[in-house]
Every structure is written in C-alpha cells, then in structure tokens.
Amino acid sequence: MTASVPAYQQIKDHVLAQIHRGVWKEGDAIPTEEALALEFGVSRMTVNRAMRELGNEQIVERVQGSGTFVAQQKYQSTLVDIRNIADEIAARGHRHRSELQRLERCKATDALAGRFRLKPGAPLFHSVVVHFENDAPIQVEDRYVNPGVAPDYLAQDFATQTPNAYLMRVAPLQGVEFAIEAVSPPPEVGELLQMAAHEPCLVLHRQTHSMGQVASVAALWHPASRYRFTGQF
Amino acid sequence: MTASVPAYQQIKDHVLAQIHRGVWKEGDAIPTEEALALEFGVSRMTVNRAMRELGNEQIVERVQGSGTFVAQQKYQSTLVDIRNIADEIAARGHRHRSELQRLERCKATDALAGRFRLKPGAPLFHSVVVHFENDAPIQVEDRYVNPGVAPDYLAQDFATQTPNAYLMRVAPLQGVEFAIEAVSPPPEVGELLQMAAHEPCLVLHRQTHSMGQVASVAALWHPASRYRFTGQF
DNA sequence: TAGTGGTCTAGACCACAGC
DNA sequence: CTGTGGTCTAGACCACTAT
Numbered sequence: 373m374t375a376s377v378p379a380y381q382q383i384k385d386h387v388l389a390q391i392h393r394g395v396w397k398e399g400d401a402i403p404t405e406e407a408l409a410l411e412f413g414v415s416r417m418t419v420n421r422a423m424r425e426l427g428n429e430q431i432v433e434r435v436q437g438s439g440t441f442v443a444q445q446k447y448q449s450t451l452v453d454i455r456n457i458a459d460e461i462a463a464r465g466h467r468h469r470s471e472l473q474r475l476e477r478c479k480a481t482d483a484l485a486g487r488f489r490l491k492p493g494a495p496l497f498h499s500v501v502v503h504f505e506n507d508a509p510i511q512v513e514d515r516y517v518n519p520g521v522a523p524d525y526l527a528q529d530f531a532t533q534t535p536n537a538y539l540m541r542v543a544p545l546q547g548v549e550f551a552i553e554a555v556s557p558p559p560e561v562g563e564l565l566q567m568a569a570h571e572p573c574l575v576l577h578r579q580t581h582s583m584g585q586v587a588s589v590a591a592l593w594h595p596a597s598r599y600r601f602t603g604q605f
Numbered sequence: 606m607t608a609s610v611p612a613y614q615q616i617k618d619h620v621l622a623q624i625h626r627g628v629w630k631e632g633d634a635i636p637t638e639e640a641l642a643l644e645f646g647v648s649r650m651t652v653n654r655a656m657r658e659l660g661n662e663q664i665v666e667r668v669q670g671s672g673t674f675v676a677q678q679k680y681q682s683t684l685v686d687i688r689n690i691a692d693e694i695a696a697r698g699h700r701h702r703s704e705l706q707r708l709e710r711c712k713a714t715d716a717l718a719g720r721f722r723l724k725p726g727a728p729l730f731h732s733v734v735v736h737f738e739n740d741a742p743i744q745v746e747d748r749y750v751n752p753g754v755a756p757d758y759l760a761q762d763f764a765t766q767t768p769n770a771y772l773m774r775v776a777p778l779q780g781v782e783f784a785i786e787a788v789s790p791p792p793e794v795g796e797l798l799q800m801a802a803h804e805p806c807l808v809l810h811r812q813t814h815s816m817g818q819v820a821s822v823a824a825l826w827h828p829a830s831r832y833r834f835t836g837q838f
Numbered sequence: 839t840a841g842t843g844g845t846c847t848a849g850a851c852c853a854c855a856g857c
Numbered sequence: 858c859t860g861t862g863g864t865c866t867a868g869a870c871c872a873c874t875a876t
Contacts, residue, residue: 378845404861415847420862436862437854554787554807554829572805572829574787596787596805611864637842648866653843669843670873 379414383422386412388431391442402432402440456537457513461505469507472530473500473564478516487579488518488586497525499535502564509565510599515590521582535588543582550578552601557593565595572596612647616655618816619645621664624675625777625816635665635673662780690736690744690825691767699739705763706733706797711749720812721751721819730758732768735797742798743832748823754815768821776815783811785834790826798828805829 377385390396403411408419427434433443461468478498485492497517502509515535517525521543528538557565557573565573576592623629636644641652660667666676691701711731718725730750735742748768750758754776761771790798790806798806809825 380845406861415849417848417865418846420864421845423862434862435855437856437860439855439861551833552785552807553833554805570803572787574785600784600786613864639842648868650846650867651865653845654864656843667843668874670841671875672842 379412379418380422380425383408383412383414383419384426387422387426391431396442398442400442402442404439456534456540457503457511458534458537461503461510466506469504470531470534471502471504473502475499475526475530477526484516484589487589488516490518495519497522499525499530501530501535503534508598510594512561512564512593513590514561514593515588517588518585521585521587539580539582539588543580543587548578548580550576552576554596561593565593567595568597574599574601576601612645612651613655613658616641616645616647616652617659620655620659621777621816624664629675631675633675635675637672689767689769689773690746691770702737702740703764703767704735704737706735708732708759708763710759717749717822720822721749723751728752730755732758732763734763734768736767741831743827745794745797745826746823747794747826748821750821751818754818754820772813772821776813776820778813778815778820780814781811782814783809785809787829794826798826800828801830807832807834809834 387396387402396402402423405416405419405423408423409416412419423432423434423440426432427440430443432440434440458468458470476498478496480488480490480492480494480496482492484496485494488494488496490496497519499513499515499517501513501515503511503513513535517535517539519525522539524542525535525538528535530538553575554572555575556562556570557567561573562571567573574594574596576590576594578590578592580587580590620629620635629635635656638649638652638656641656642649645652656665656667656673659665660673663676665673667673691703709731711729713721713723713725713727713729715725717729718727721727721729723729730752732746732748732750734746734748736744736746746768750768750772752758755772757775758768758771761768763771786808787805788808789803790800794806795804800806807827807829809823809827811823811825813820813823
C-alpha cells in the first residue's frame with residue numbers, strides 16, 4: 373500500500389520528476405497511456421486523468437492520434453500572488469541562485485522620501501540582488517526598505533533567503549501598488565543582466581504596505597527577451 | 606445539435622448558465638452528482654469530471670461528504686481594470702477616440718485554433734482598433750473573437766462602443782489569462798502608433814473565457830514611451 | 839446510519855495522425 | 858491500416874459529513 377496518495381497523483385509526480393530530472397526533455401514523447409497503465413498497474417482512465425491534468429497545466433502537450441509530449445518550458449511570472457522569484461523558478465523545475473551586489477544603509481532622497489512618506493534624509497536600507505535561473509541572470513532586484521518595518525534587514529543572509537521572502541515573513545502584507553513599463557536599462561543594470569545593446573528591460577515597480585506604513589519600494593528589472601509577466605483571474 | 610460537444614462540457618455549461626442567470630446563488634447547494642447523472646442521462650463519472658473541473662476553476666466548492674456549492678465570486682478589480690481603455694483615459698480627464706482599422710471574418714490559423722480550442726480553419730471574427738488619448742495613438746487593439754460566443758460581433762459599431770465593452774455585455778466573463786511583455790512592434794503596428802524607430806512596445810496578451818469557451822484572444826500594443834500598466838491589491 | 843464526493847476499474851467506441 | 862488520445866459507461870469501494 374503506497375498509502376493515501378491517489379494513483380493519478382503518483383503518476384503525475386512520476387512524470388514531473390522525469391521531466392525535472394531531465395530524463396524527458398522538451399519535445400520528447402512520453403509513454404502512451406496504455407504503457408503507463410501497465411507500468412503502474414492501473415486502468416487507462418486513471419492514467420488519462422493524470423495526463424489530462426498535466427496537459428491543462430501546460431506541463432505536457434497532448435495531440436490526439438499522435439501522442440503526448442513534454443511542453444515548452446516558459447519563462448513567466450505571476451503578478452497575482454506576490455510570488456517569490458525563487459519559488460517561481462523552482463516551479464519551472466529550474467535552479468535558482470542569487471548574488472548580493474549591495475546591502476547598505478542610506479538616506480532617503482526627495483523622491484524616495486515621498487514614496488515612503490518619510491522626511492528627506494530619513495534612514496533607509498538598500499539592497500541590490502541579482503537572481504539567476506540556471507545561471508542566466510533573469511532579474512535585478514533594487515530594493516529600499518523602511519527600517520521601521522524591518523529593523524533587522526541588514527543582518528539577513530540574502531544568499532539563503534530572498535529579500536522578498538524575509539519581508540513577507542516579518543511584515544504582514546496589507547497592500548501592493550505596482551507599475552509595469554518597458555525602458556532601456558541604466559548601464560549597470562544592463563551589465564548585470566548581460567543584455568544585448570539596445571535591448572529593453574521589462575520593469576516592475578512595486579511598493580508594499582505593512583502595518584500602516586510603506587514597507588518597501590522595489591524595482592525589478594528583467595531582460596525583455598527572456599521574461600514576461602503572466603497571471604489569471 | 607448535441608453532437609460534438611462532450612457531455613461533460615454540456616453539463617459545465619448548464620451549471621455555469623444557472624449560476625450566471627442567478628438561479629443558483631453564492632453558497633447554494635448544487636444537485637448531487639447522482640441527480641445530475643440522472644438528469645442528463647450520463648454516468649456519474651461524466652458528471653464527476655464536469656464538477657471536478659468547475660471546482661478547479663473555483664466556480665464551485667466541493668466538500669466530500671457534504672455536497673457541491675456555488676463559490677464566492679472573486680474580486681477582480683485589478684488588472685482586469687486595464688480592460689476598458691476608454692474609461693481609463695476618461696479617468697485621467699483626457700479625451701478618448703478610436704478608429705476602426707479592420708473588421709472581418711477570418712479562418713483560424715493553427716496557433717489561433719490552439720488558443721481557442723477550435724479546429725484549424727474554424728471561422729473567427731477579427732478586429733483591429735486604434736485608441737487615441739487626446740489625438741495621440743496610445744493602443745492598437747488586435748482582437749480575435751469566437752463567433753460561438755458573440756455571433757453579432759461584426760454588426761457592432763465600434764466607434765461608439767469598444768469591442769471590450771460589447772463583449773463584457775454579451776458574454777459573462779468567467780476567467781482571464783494575461784501575459785505582459787516588451788517587444789519590437791511589427792511595422793504596421795509601429796506606424797499606427799506613430800512610434801520612433803527601435804522603440805519597443807509594451808504588449809498585453811489577454812484571453813477571456815465565457816461559458817466554458819475561449820471568448821476572445823487579444824493583443825494590446827502600446828508605445829513603451831507613452832504607456833505603463835498600473836494596479837493595486 | 840445514510841448520503842455525499844473521491845477514486846478506480848475494465849471494458850467500449852470514436853476521431854485523428856501517420857504510415 | 859494501426860496506434861494514439863478523447864470520451865464514456867456501469868458498476869465498485871472508500872472517506873468524510875451530517876443526522
């Protein structure tokens with residue numbers, strides 16, 4: 373008895389594992405429903421449910437009369453829930469790594485003070501982290517944090533935990549405002565993202581509120597050729 | 606013609622129609638699988654698939670041992686607000702005007718057929734509208750519509766009503782999927798938007814669902830220098 | 839205990855792809 | 858033509874809820 377995990381879920385897990393492990397690659401044909409039914413000792417209907425759900429989840433592509441194939445992996449993100457980019461990359465079965473570029477104390481410029489509703493010159497924390505997906509830079513996270521909301525921000529180890537994950541943990545999220553635009557990156561961002569000349573960035577500006585204050589103001593820079601935002605309602 | 610529409614889909618449509626019509630309201634119990642199987646003259650497994658999918662789509666909530674209930678309606682006042690550009694421009698105190706570039710019947714390409722879950726070559730409606738904010742072009746709306754959902758689409762006057770406003774009126778919205786990316790526009794789009802050479806476009810791809818079908822597939826092109834998406838939660 | 843959904847079977851027929 | 862997925866049946870047993 374494999375206990376309490378439905379057979380169709382075990383089959384889904386098995387297929388996902390094979391894909392993530394690289395045994396089955398994009399475009400590869402997956403064993404037929406008949407074959408999987410034999411292998412797992414279940415009926416074809418059970419395999420059908422597993423594969424149909426994987427098809428709906430865009431993990432595989434099914435073609436009647438032909439077969440089932442591993443779908444194209446997409447670079448995409450969700451705006452709806454403020455997902456951690458590490459989780460997002462992990463969900464695609466890829467490897468996430470981040471590099472801390474800067475972590476420092478600074479003083480609010482006039483523009484930043486306005487965003488945080490603090491006085492110009494008020495102390496802020498500032499971090500710059502580059503996130504990699506399979507060793508390709510996919511996001512530059514330029515973030516300012518309100519010390520009143522996260523006083524221990526500078527003491528965190530952002531190699532093992534993303535700034536976002538830390539903030540979500542210590543500051544209950546009450547509201548988010550965002551703006552998305554396409555612009556040319558400043559030279560230093562273009563370098564960090566290893567972008568071609570003239571390639572635009574897809575930028576998400578995000579401001580989070582917690583405990584009645586502005587908790588953080590972030591700019592998330594992505595190379596337009598390798599990233600897009602997605603979501604659903 | 607009941608042929609060619611799967612039984613489970615007919616059952617989903619029936620349930621969606623009852624909810625949209627207000628016969629079954631939020632929190633109401635829906636007939637049991639057994640009852641629906643009898644009513645539609647199908648096996649319980651077929652009803653089970655229909656209701657399970659509606660559960661996954663958050664249309665209904667299923668409780669083992671208890672029953673199936675109409676789910677709470679979702680708040681969707683976020684990125685869906687991007688939907689009506691006329692309202693958006695009016696809210697900024699500016700003047701909105703639109704020009705109809707194309708309005709025609711066409712056949713689904715393989716790619717479009719996949720998005721609509723129709724067969725290649727199936728008839729579709731196609732419209733291209735340019736939206737102006739104070740006489741500056743701000744959006745090219747390239748839209749394909751499922752004739753099964755909006756059969757009178759070609760007869761509308763899109764000078765007085767945006768395609769989106771019409772669709773929201775005739776087809777109850779059940780779901781939206783979107784993706785935002787930054788790309789170079791095709792030459793004809795760049796011209797319509799009077800864009801400078803090499804300027805990227807901010808593109809919103811949006812797919813709306815209604816009555817269990819894909820109602821429309823749209824690409825909304827905006828000049829990156831004059832547009833951005835904003836929202837809040 | 840009776841009723842509900844959750845899962846599963848061992849067949850079946852069909853539509854479609856590719857040879 | 859064969860092999861594939863798409864759908865469907867008429868049962869079955871189980872887990873859970875409500876009474």
